[in-house]
Amino acid sequence: MSRSIRPAGPPDIHTIRSLAHDIWPKAYATMITRAQLEYMLDWMYSPESLQQQMQEGHQFLLVENDSDEALGFAAYRPLSDTQWKLEKLYVRVETHGKGLGKMLVENVLQRIRQNGPTHLELQVNRTNPAVGFYRKMGFEVLREANFDIGNGFWMNDYIMGRSV
Numbered sequence: 360m361s362r363s364i365r366p367a368g369p370p371d372i373h374t375i376r377s378l379a380h381d382i383w384p385k386a387y388a389t390m391i392t393r394a395q396l397e398y399m400l401d402w403m404y405s406p407e408s409l410q411q412q413m414q415e416g417h418q419f420l421l422v423e424n425d426s427d428e429a430l431g432f433a434a435y436r437p438l439s440d441t442q443w444k445l446e447k448l449y450v451r452v453e454t455h456g457k458g459l460g461k462m463l464v465e466n467v468l469q470r471i472r473q474n475g476p477t478h479l480e481l482q483v484n485r486t487n488p489a490v491g492f493y494r495k496m497g498f499e500v501l502r503e504a505n506f507d508i509g510n511g512f513w514m515n516d517y518i519m520g521r522s523v
Contacts (some may be wrong), residue, residue: 367419445481
């Protein structure tokens with residue numbers, strides 16, 4: 360099965376939102392409460408929020424199979440001339456271990472490399488098994504951080520980074 364990555368924009372908001380609503384309940388079931396999961400999905404993946412993220416410079420990518428079925432997505436943005444942040448990286452749970460996450464990360468790295476020497480950071484829940492995936496992709500833990508996201512909820516994350 361062939362897979363391809365393409366830039367995503369406003370016409371893809373429904374697809375990105377649908378993927379998030381499919382992936383998050385499975386991926387985060389043991390990490391955060393159902394109430395926090397629903398709060399965060401609404402906060403980050405409402406059509407208005409996704410539109411705003413795109414307007415603010417978040418660049419989205421979709422990975423699709425040869426039938427144009429969306430299997431996952433990534434989003435990244437510049438923080439400065441030499442700093443970038445991988446904001447989102449999600450693939451359907453049933454596709455884990457099939458190289459889609461690696462394909463998305465490598466595509467992001469390739470795109471930001473065009474801007475010269477730079478650094479890529481991300482946030483990941485400290486209990487997320489994806490920490491191991493990010494380590495394999497060359498990221499290292501830079502620090503721990505706790506973020507009050509409102510409504511009594513917190514994100515307890517690692518900030519990970521790597522040179523590009």
